[in-house]
Structures are given as C-alpha cells and as structure tokens.
Amino acid sequence: MSDSFNLKSAEAASADLDMGDALERDAQAGRIDFDAAPTDQEIEAQKERPDNGQTPIFFLDDVSVTFKTRTGSLIHPNRVKAVQHLSLKLFPGETVGIVGESGCGKSTTANVICGLQVPTSGSVYFEGEDVTRRTASQRFKIGAKLSVVFQDPATALNARMSIHDQLMDPMIVHKYGSEQEREERVHELIGMVGLPESVLAALPGQLSGGQRQRVAIARALSLKPTAIVADEPTSALDVSVRAQILNLLMDLKKELNLSMIFISHDIQTVRYISDRIVVMNKGRVVERGEAKQVFEHPQNAYTKTLLGAAPSLLHPDMGK
Ligand SMILES: Nc1ncnc2c1ncn2[C@@H]1O[C@H](COP(=O)(O)OP(=O)(O)OP(=O)(O)O)[C@@H](O)[C@H]1O
Ligand SMILES: [Mg+2]
Secondary structure, three states: OOOOOOHHHHHHHHOOOOHHHHHHHHHHOOOOOOOOOOOHHHHHHOOOOOOOOOOOOEEEEEEEEEEEEEEEOOOOEEEEEEEEEEEEEEOOOOEEEEEOOOOOOHHHHHHHHHOOOOOOEEEEEEOOEEOOOOOHHHHHHHHHHEEEEOOOHHHHOOOOOOHHHHHHHHHHHOOOOOHHHHHHHHHHHHHHOOOOHHHHHOOHHHOOHHHHHHHHHHHHHOOOOOEEEEEOOOOOOOHHHHHHHHHHHHHHHHHHOOEEEEEEOOHHHHHHHOOEEEEEEOOEEEEEEEHHHHHHOOOOHHHHHHHHHOHHHHOOOOOO
16 A cells, blocks of 8 residues: 555545446446345345454444435335445544545434444444433544544534634543644644644634645644544645645554544545555445555445445546
8 A cells, every 4th residue: 555645646536436337337337226126245245344352343233224205205205225234343543534426425424433422223333332222421432533534524513613712622522632732733733733833813614625624633632532533524625725634644644653544535535644444335335445445456246336436537448
C-alpha cells in the first residue's frame, strides 16, 4: 500500500463515477442477480474474524435494523431492511473500511455504532460491555472514546461559535484537564490538522470546506478518543481537497494509533486507508477480508463490479 494517497488518483477516484450505472448494466447482463439466495461465499462473509485474545473496541453482534416507511398502509406498512444480520468488530489500531453503493446501509451501521440508532435485533458491545440500549452514563463514557466525523462539516459545526470555542466545547463538557491544559490542547489540535492559529478566531462560515472538515476532525480528536467513525468524510468536499483530507486522516491514524471505521461509496478511497474491508449490498455483507485480499482477489460478483466501476471512468471499455 502506498503511504500517501496522491492527488491524481484521488481525483480520478472521486470524480463522480457512475457506479449505479455500472451495477445496473451488470445486473441487466445477468452478471449480478440481486435477489438470488446468498452464496456459500456470502454466508462466510457474514462472519467476523476471531478475537485472538484481543477485546474489540466495539462489536456489533448479528445486528439488523428495519425502518417502517411512510408509504404502505397502517396495517401493512412498508419496511426497509437497512441492515441485515451484520457482525462487525473494530480492534485496537486497525482501520476497517465499509464500502457499498448509496442506500446499502453504511450510515445506518455508523449510527448503530455511535448509539444514534437502536438495532431492531442483535446486540452492541463496547469494550466487552453490552451497550445495545445505552444509558446516559454509558453514552457519556463512550462519547469520550468514540468520535464521529460526518460527511458535511457545515452541519457538524455550530455556525455561530468561533473555532476556538467549538474545540473547547467537548473538553468543557467532559471536564478535560485544567483550563490551561484545555487552552493548550486547542492550540495543539489546530496544529495537528494543519491549520494556522489565526483560524481559531474565525466562524465556520469564514473557512473553506476543506478547512471546516479539518476543524471537525480536530474537534473529533479533542478528547483523545480510541476510535473514530468517519462517514464519507471526503464526499462533500471539493475534489482538489479530498486527497488532502484523506492524507491527513491517514497521518493522524498512524501518529495517534487511532482505530477507525472509514465509510465510503467509493472503493478506491477506502482502499488506501483500510486494513480490512467490508463490502455491503442491500444491508448485507457480501464480502470481507484483508484489504489487499479483497482488492487483488475479490470473490464476489458485486465487489468485482464495484472495482470495475472506477477504472471504467478512465477506460470506458473496462468492466463491460
Ligand atoms: N430514518 C429512516 N427511515 C426510513 N428509512 C431509512 C431511514 N434511514 C435510512 N433509511 C433507509 O435505509 C436504507 C439504508 O440507508 P443508509 O443511509 O444507511 O444508506 P447509506 O449506505 O449510508 O447510503 P448513502 O451512500 O446514500 O449515504 C436506505 O434504503 C434508506 O432509504
Ligand atoms: Mg450514508
């Protein structure tokens, strides 16, 4: 794996490739049967790796989430199986990439991990403790150890609070250190994400999208979390700054020995940052494994199409 994600490949990967088209084309050509019974390989892909004596930071154990939709009648409401029988573990120091097309259940998975969504069935464990239905004190404790970076930094930040105060806020809530230590941490954080000190006095609206996402990352790191869940952290950004944010996350992960869940619909982005990959389709895991293994020897037809969809931008004949 290359150490740094270069700008050229980032641009190629993140130009709005039409993955949906490629998938539909393959489905029509009979290469993918979306409604087929799961294959042995897919059943195998549902299983998480053994613990090997380590306690996972979190463990989603056979989690399913079903939403009732507004369409359908009162007696027969329509249901969306957003996530089905998902098992997922995150071990200390590793990055797990979750990839799949829009609507496959990636954000629902992130929300279950962060406690924003209670699973319809299955259990959630944090450092070995059952937190499926989180109490306020469990929520507070997990909040200090697990941070989230969302797709759109504009919504993650408070428009009327200075950058300085936004970085200070989680530390005040969690009573981190003394006042002086908090102040020092704010300056340390802004340096860590490569922003000048002058940014501290600004409001989010005065910064560029890339700078705002750097602030959101700094805020996510303020309490020295053990893990970060990044849900499409580069998708809302201008193409030219996506690679910079991705490189920043990769550097931080290495320096701070962070564990990370990295979510993207773009398999090329996930590839550069992940140790392990989970490929989801329609709420189910269809393939998982070491990143290198999944990219070099994909077993599943859906994974192969995802991989084929990106180069097809540069070489229109590939993947046909
Ligand atoms: N609160 C909700 N109520 C009803 N349906 C929902 C709700 N949240 C998600 N869904 C549905 O669940 C499915 C999975 O959604 P989810 O947001 O997890 O997908 P995603 O993989 O994150 O997609 P994207 O790449 O577009 O962000 C979709 O069909 C979505 O419409
Ligand atoms: Mg999403």
